[in-house]
Amino acid sequence: MLRQKDLLGLRDITAEEITLILDNAEEMKRLVNSGKKSFDLLKGKTLVTLFYENSTRTRTSFELAGKYLGATEVNISAASSSVQKGETLIDTGKTLQALKADFIAIRHPMGGAPHLLAKTVGCSVLNGGDGMNEHPTQALLDMLTMRETFGTLKGLKVAILGDIKHSRVAKSNLLGLSKMGAEVWVYAPKTLIPKGFDELGAHIATSREQCVDGAEAVMGLRIQLERQSGGLFPSLSEYSKFYGVNDEVLSRAAKNAVVLHPGPVNRGVELTTQVIDGQKSRIEDQVTSGLAVRMAALKLLNEYREAHA
Amino acid sequence: MNKLIKGGEVVFPDRCERADILIDGTKIVKIAKNISAEGCEVIDATGKTVFPGIIDMHAHLREPGFEGKEDIESGSKAAVAGGVTQVCCMPNTNPVCDNAVVVRYIKSRAQEVGLCKVHPIGAITKGEKGEALADIGKMAKEGAVALSDDGRSVMNSLIMRLGMEYASGFNLKCLCHCEDLDLVDGGVVNEGKNSTLTGLKGSPRAAEDIMIARDISLAESLDVPVHICHVSTYSGVDIIRSAKARGVKVTAETCPHYFILTDDIITDFDTFTKVNPPVREEKDRLAIIEGLKDGTLDCIVTDHAPHSKKDKEVEYNLAAFGMSGIETSFSLSYTYLVKSGIMTISELSRLMAGNPAEVLGLEGGEIKVGAPADLAIVDLNAKYVIDGNKFISKGKNTPFNGYEVYGKVVKTLVDGDVKYSA
Numbered sequence: 007m008l009r010q011k012d013l014l015g016l017r018d019i020t021a022e023e024i025t026l027i028l029d030n031a032e033e034m035k036r037l038v039n040s041g042k043k044s045f046d047l048l049k050g051k052t053l054v055t056l057f058y059e060n061s062t063r064t065r066t067s068f069e070l071a072g073k074y075l076g077a078t079e080v081n082i083s084a085a086s087s088s089v090q091k092g093e094t095l096i097d098t099g100k101t102l103q104a105l106k107a108d109f110i111a112i113r114h115p116m117g118g119a120p121h122l123l124a125k126t127v128g129c130s131v132l133n134g135g136d137g138m139n140e141h142p143t144q145a146l147l148d149m150l151t152m153r154e155t156f157g158t159l160k161g162l163k164v165a166i167l168g169d170i171k172h173s174r175v176a177k178s179n180l181l182g183l184s185k186m187g188a189e190v191w192v193y194a195p196k197t198l199i200p201k202g203f204d205e206l207g208a209h210i211a212t213s214r215e216q217c218v219d220g221a222e223a224v225m226g227l228r229i230q231l232e233r234q235s236g237g238l239f240p241s242l243s244e245y246s247k248f249y250g251v252n253d254e255v256l257s258r259a260a261k262n263a264v265v266l267h268p269g270p271v272n273r274g275v276e277l278t279t280q281v282i283d284g285q286k287s288r289i290e291d292q293v294t295s296g297l298a299v300r301m302a303a304l305k306l307l308n309e310y311r312e313a314h315a
Numbered sequence: 316m317n318k319l320i321k322g323g324e325v326v327f328p329d330r331c332e333r334a335d336i337l338i339d340g341t342k343i344v345k346i347a348k349n350i351s352a353e354g355c356e357v358i359d360a361t362g363k364t365v366f367p368g369i370i371d372m373h374a375h376l377r378e379p380g381f382e383g384k385e386d387i388e389s390g391s392k393a394a395v396a397g398g399v400t401q402v403c404c405m406p407n408t409n410p411v412c413d414n415a416v417v418v419r420y421i422k423s424r425a426q427e428v429g430l431c432k433v434h435p436i437g438a439i440t441k442g443e444k445g446e447a448l449a450d451i452g453k454m455a456k457e458g459a460v461a462l463s464d465d466g467r468s469v470m471n472s473l474i475m476r477l478g479m480e481y482a483s484g485f486n487l488k489c490l491c492h493c494e495d496l497d498l499v500d501g502g503v504v505n506e507g508k509n510s511t512l513t514g515l516k517g518s519p520r521a522a523e524d525i526m527i528a529r530d531i532s533l534a535e536s537l538d539v540p541v542h543i544c545h546v547s548t549y550s551g552v553d554i555i556r557s558a559k560a561r562g563v564k565v566t567a568e569t570c571p572h573y574f575i576l577t578d579d580i581i582t583d584f585d586t587f588t589k590v591n592p593p594v595r596e597e598k599d600r601l602a603i604i605e606g607l608k609d610g611t612l613d614c615i616v617t618d619h620a621p622h623s624k625k626d627k628e629v630e631y632n633l634a635a636f637g638m639s640g641i642e643t644s645f646s647l648s649y650t651y652l653v654k655s656g657i658m659t660i661s662e663l664s665r666l667m668a669g670n671p672a673e674v675l676g677l678e679g680g681e682i683k684v685g686a687p688a689d690l691a692i693v694d695l696n697a698k699y700v701i702d703g704n705k706f707i708s709k710g711k712n713t714p715f716n717g718y719e720v721y722g723k724v725v726k727t728l729v730d731g732d733v734k735y736s737a
Binding site (some may be wrong): 089094095096114116117118119121122135137138139140174177193200201202203205206 | 505507508509510511513514516517531583584625628629630631632633690
């Protein structure tokens, strides 16, 4: 049983809870892969996806996870601009609560927004990515993919390359993987590594090679063009030359290593096309893992709700 | 009728001893043991401590313009409840206090309210925009006690230099809010482990330090005095210390939140922890205490920044900066600096009253014959738990909810009149 009504981040959950979610997700993935897409675990329940940022993958994944489990599903799109001009998050939350929502999956450009919402409403809040804070279901799906391949997370070396500084995915992975006994290594231009990442348990590599050397998982993170205009690195070509992952770099990883990317991918920037489409890539399979993780999270939060009703 | 404060422990700048204080009208006329109570209205201070009225040289009273957050009346009531008898209010009102009319308005409102003394601080630049000098002379004539563009730095160094230079002609100091806005770059918390943990954008110490160094450098080259506001970094303390050592006329202040809290408090996204400059790390906290002890930091101020619910019950990034602190400043400072054994209560009285008076050339700040009878009678043994919802101030935004503190203000006198009684 999970210990709280919300899934806000991997910072505040235990290794046991992570294992519980992954165990359930594995089962969900098996069922979904066998063609089963209709469950009644969430029958009579309502899931609202409240997205203040664009998203195809995460949003669709939450929506279908709810639908497959039998929940009624509604989505609300709010432009980022409405965060400052429109109704306050607290008021929106109260409205959704009055409409009898049971679950709210929220994505928001500002860190801590899901926490504010969770404090305001009795609904279970699932963090679908908040600013530069966390993206717990993404990290859980990455962990699911790794655990499927290697049987355990303990002792794995996970290399993350790309925009670490602005990445909630890197953060959630670091927090979650550290709890599970994996080692997280990162490499990026110095300007894209956040202060104190090592104090949170990450190993900051001094070269691309050191980062990837012997790693069981190699994860690329999207480099956004706006970071270049912000002066964080000179050009995309310089980025890919010094920081991108190509076959040669990847050859240093473990033989059975997996390549991950939360998407959307900038082909030829953080990963070369050969790497993205190569044998080690699990990027497509990650999407199914994501569905399974979100189904598992909803199922487990529902169990918590029923136990604490 | 004369008033006699009887039986209290009186806090002098260099000692603390039992004495009676005789007040005639607005002034202290005699301080001695066992003054006869005949013909006097007696205020019994037995078992209590008589502290000089606190001078808070950095507060936001929000009027005119932001009365939903605070006004001169609510702010004055909160001040006297905190033992504060003189408040200097920052000019970031609406309209900005950058002209004689607003200075006069604030003074006359404060007089109508009639609780504590309120001293307006005028803006350095028109509209606090950092572009053109405000009506400095006219504001001085109307009673502005200092100048500041608090809330932001004057980013243009030439304008800042001209402001300091021109202001010195009217004997006004610039109180510098130090923050290089390019380096802050939208940061809302201290840059470090906790900004990374929360994903909240960090603001580096360098953003503050660079401006401290710049403003000291400008003052040094002009040979004019300058005052550095709300120092929050260990490195800033060092910059000020070395400037003082070579004779620069620099004074500086800090606030209770910088010597009590660290940025560990931000990790729950509680918007009451959002303040500018941000609370930083343990080494900063310790350096600030050291700075208070060795005289590098001259004053403790509140940076009282009351906000309404709607300013704070939003996403962390959108929340207003600032903490409501005027009611808790004494108890927190007493608890964390005196009761903890770091300094004596006399030393604290200099930081909270004597030095601010000296920095701004105000009357008061010390209990002595001839001084205005501005006094705070406090019960140092009284323990209470801070609860922002019980604040008199309209701003309930304190990060200290639940903190158990000592030193309750029981009575506050301003110019000999009791303006607060618990």
